[in-house]
Amino acid sequence: MREDFTTAWNACTEYIKSNINPQSFKTWFEPIKAVKLDGNVLTIQVPNKFFYEWLEENYIDLLKNGLKIALGENGRLEYQFMMENHREVGKMSKEKNDDNFQKGFSTDEIKNPFVIPGIKRVKFNPQLNKNYTFENYIEGDCNRLARSAGKAIADNPGGTAFNPLVIYGDVGLGKTHLAQAIGNEVLRKFEKKNILYVSTEKFTNQLIQSIKSNAVSDFVNFYQLIDVLIVDDIQFLAGKTKTQEIFFNIFNHLHQSGKQIILTSDRAPKDMESMEDRLISRFKWGLTADLQIPDYETRLAILEAKMNKEGIDLPGDVTEFISFNIKNNIRELEGVLIQLIAQASLNQRKIDLMLAKEVIQSFVNQLNKEITVENIKQLVAEHFQVPIEKLGGKTRKRSIVIARQLSMYLAKNLTNKSLKNIGNNFGGRDHSTVIYSCKAVQDLMDTDIIFKDTVAELEKKVQLSLS
Numbered sequence: 210m211r212e213d214f215t216t217a218w219n220a221c222t223e224y225i226k227s228n229i230n231p232q233s234f235k236t237w238f239e240p241i242k243a244v245k246l247d248g249n250v251l252t253i254q255v256p257n258k259f260f261y262e263w264l265e266e267n268y269i270d271l272l273k274n275g276l277k278i279a280l281g282e283n284g285r286l287e288y289q290f291m292m293e294n295h296r297e298v299g300k301m302s303k304e305k306n307d308d309n310f311q312k313g314f315s316t317d318e319i320k321n322p323f324v325i326p327g328i329k330r331v332k333f334n335p336q337l338n339k340n341y342t343f344e345n346y347i348e349g350d351c352n353r354l355a356r357s358a359g360k361a362i363a364d365n366p367g368g369t370a371f372n373p374l375v376i377y378g379d380v381g382l383g384k385t386h387l388a389q390a391i392g393n394e395v396l397r398k399f400e401k402k403n404i405l406y407v408s409t410e411k412f413t414n415q416l417i418q419s420i421k422s423n424a425v426s427d428f429v430n431f432y433q434l435i436d437v438l439i440v441d442d443i444q445f446l447a448g449k450t451k452t453q454e455i456f457f458n459i460f461n462h463l464h465q466s467g468k469q470i471i472l473t474s475d476r477a478p479k480d481m482e483s484m485e486d487r488l489i490s491r492f493k494w495g496l497t498a499d500l501q502i503p504d505y506e507t508r509l510a511i512l513e514a515k516m517n518k519e520g521i522d523l524p525g526d527v528t529e530f531i532s533f534n535i536k537n538n539i540r541e542l543e544g545v546l547i548q549l550i551a552q553a554s555l556n557q558r559k560i561d562l563m564l565a566k567e568v569i570q571s572f573v574n575q576l577n578k579e580i581t582v583e584n585i586k587q588l589v590a591e592h593f594q595v596p597i598e599k600l601g602g603k604t605r606k607r608s609i610v611i612a613r614q615l616s617m618y619l620a621k622n623l624t625n626k627s628l629k630n631i632g633n634n635f636g637g638r639d640h641s642t643v644i645y646s647c648k649a650v651q652d653l654m655d656t657d658i659i660f661k662d663t664v665a666e667l668e669k670k671v672q673l674s675l676s
């Protein structure tokens with residue numbers, strides 16, 4: 210007597226066969242084997258995960274009806290993936306459980322609790338780092354546009370004009386954090402969506418492996434099932450013609466299907482070399498948002514947020530000193546904090562300005578050794594938002610005159626330069642002009658309390674820039 214599961218599956222496929230064309234039946238149902246019937250749960254074996262996804266997307270009603278005929282109203286279906294056919298693909302990565310692509314195709318006996326009715330889609334592991342969220346992504350002028358576009362996407366993935374969202378910026382400015390925060394937020398809000406974060410390097414390696422094992426279409430199909438695809442560091446696609454071509458196809462498919470694409474890069478699409486024009490033009494379809502170097506206040510806020518997370522408290526002058534001196538890379542800002550904590554606990558040292566200076570020395574080579582007139586001019590020009598060269602010029606515009614006089618005042622009080630030398634640094638002015646400027650600043654400080662605060666703030670900034 211034939212086994213029950215074969216009988217049940219035959220009854221099911223009998224119905225399916227009479228309702229689809231022979232070619233589709235041959236392609237999608239002949240390779241399936243029934244392997245078990247447990248009560249009203251029929252287990253079938255399919256060649257791979259993609260196969261399963263395809264059945265779910267395209268033939269679910271047929272399967273439901275067929276199963277009803279074979280097992281009655283309460284019939285349920287469970288899936289197993291075949292192992293034998295996928296050894297090749299299974300070799301794709303040595304890391305275990307690291308990679309969806311590998312997992313989807315190679316895991317021995319993934320059982321999908323595929324229940325009819327009320328079918329659930331199999332979820333990939335999105336490969337997201339849970340620590341990267343919007344809550345701990347501090348907002349500043351440097352990232353406002355990218356951050357708010359990211360939030361809009363997280364509310365409506367694939368449904369905004371920001372598709373793709375290309376986030377670009379220098380090393381360590383938070384591209385990965387922001388891209389993953391979007392992924393985590395989508396995951397939280399839309400539990401059913403398939404999200405995947407992948408680095409360009411991993412994407413390329415997967416592709417190479419799939420070419421070797423003759424499974425490129427499986428690779429493409431896998432990526433085409435994703436609802437929110439996040440690809441990090443796409444500048445590494447440069448010069449990789451085949452990877453660009455496949456990525457182009459995946460991009461088009463996802464975009465046309467209203468799926469969200471988020472890309473990060475260390476440069477703007479227009480500056481990407483050795484990249485096909487058709488890809489670059491697609492990168493420009495949505496929004497390209499850059500991350501700039503955060504200003505002092507934002508760096509301080511980021512540092513304080515990290516301290517909160519670590520549960521530590523540093524003296525104000527230390528946090529100010531770090532934030533002032535580590536300007537270009539937030540990863541370095543965190544690095545200094547970690548070093549400080551490590552030094553303090555390993556060497557039993559108190560965290561103070563002295564230790565902070567030592568630690569920072571190992572991160573930044575170009576700490577200022579002494580206050581220079583040039584430093585002062587730079588800080589004052591930044592503060593008043595005037596071009597630095599105007600400080601040495603002839604302009605009599607009030608904001609520039611004040612910035613110029615204040616720079617001279619600070620140079621006289623904070624450096625040991627002579628009046629003549631200071632004057633030379635301001636377009637060859639003579640020593641009496643420097644004296645006059647210092648007096649003008651002093652008078653203004655005596656009458657304008659806000660100006661006095663500004664001078665104190667700038668003095669502090671100049672001193673913080675000292676190592």
Ligand SMILES: Nc1ncnc2c1ncn2[C@@H]1O[C@H](COP(=O)(O)OP(=O)(O)OP(=O)(O)O)[C@@H](O)[C@H]1O
Nearest residue numbers: 345346347379380381382383384385386511539540
């Ligand atoms: N606005 C921010 N608020 C809080 N933390 C931030 C912010 N921006 C960056 N960081 C932190 O700085 C570190 C570096 O960020 P991230 O790895 O995202 O940078 P990246 O731009 O992707 O760097 P790379 O170019 O090296 O890939 C991370 O730990 C991240 O959490």
